Amino acid sequence: MKVLVIEDNVELLKDIKNFLEEEGNICEIAPDYRSANDKIGYFPYDVLVVDIMLPDGNGLDIIRAVKEENIDVGIIIISAKNSLSDKIHGLEIGADDYLTKPFYLAEFNARIKALYRRKAYHGSREIHFNEIKIKPDSHEVFVNDHLMNLTKKEFDIIHFFVVNRHRLLTKEAIAEHLWGDDIEMADSYKFIYTHLANLRKKIAESGGNDYIQSIYSVGYKFTDRE
Structure with a gap:
């Protein structure tokens, strides 16, 4: 948050x-x-x-x-x-x-x-998106009922994506949401790519689908829609 x-x-x-x-x-x-x-x-x-x-x-x-x-x-x-x-x-x-x-x-x-x-x-203590379940209060993410071992930034990313599912999120918006005022000290968005690669790998290892769509030169969209 x-x-x-x-x-x-x-x-x-x-x-x-x-x-x-x-x-x-x-x-x-x-x-x-x-x-x-x-x-x-x-x-x-x-x-x-x-x-x-x-x-x-x-x-x-x-x-x-x-x-x-x-x-x-x-x-x-x-x-x-x-x-x-x-x-x-x-x-x-x-x-x-x-x-x-x-x-x-x-x-x-x-x-x-x-x-x-x-x-x-909508008042729930859990967020559901297909096989993904997020418990924000305990910072837990489940894929196919399997508890994932995520870093804080990986949790923040998937939580941000699922809450804003189907919306286009620019790289700037993602970085600013995750790092706040500290993002001003960053000189590139390479750290986003690194965290996304690790997150995708962990979701795949838990049998989940890759819903992270790259929008060339703009950002990403988390969706199961074409």
């Missing part, structure tokens, strides 16, 4: 980022309105965590812009404002959940996971 946390409290931002990354997620941060808008404009995310009160703007305006542009992303508001009218307003303009500060990171994490399950795979 790739999360953008928009929050101006440096300590809270650090705590959330560390917690989500320890849970195996990619977490990017934006301490203000301007940097949040820039990141949302350039990169795709699974979930946005939005504080309402930002030093240079209002988080609700970010939510409105996301909805106006029809960006497919889950949104959870975190705010010290606890009035019923604030919660209703936030949900009415497009947020999926509202969490009042202070909160326990464990509860925050549970809400993030639940939101992602609703958005990505």
Whole structure:
């Protein structure tokens, strides 16, 4: 899961980022309105965590812009404002959940996971695609009921592919989803080819089909369609 946390409290931002990354997620941060808008404009995310009160703007305006542009992303508001009218307003303009500060990171994490399950795979704790079964919470992938031995990046790739099955995924989108801000330090996409080759080999060894279609000079599509 790739999360953008928009929050101006440096300590809270650090705590959330560390917690989500320890849970195996990619977490990017934006301490203000301007940097949040820039990141949302350039990169795709699974979930946005939005504080309402930002030093240079209002988080609700970010939510409105996301909805106006029809960006497919889950949104959870975190705010010290606890009035019923604030919660209703936030949900009415497009947020999926509202969490009042202070909160326990464990509860925050549970809400993030639940939101992602609703958005990505309709509330189920498992994702199924033909002979492939993925259990995101435990980071397990089964092919023909055989548990595969995957590295973290291999798991992230097949999970990203299956959630976005039948869609064209550019090399840039794959790399950015897997590495987040760190992708700026890479000078090529050769690492994608290496991970895909290893993943294809392991799927074949488990008796699975190769659904990874290469789209010349653009990217890949994970599909069983012609």
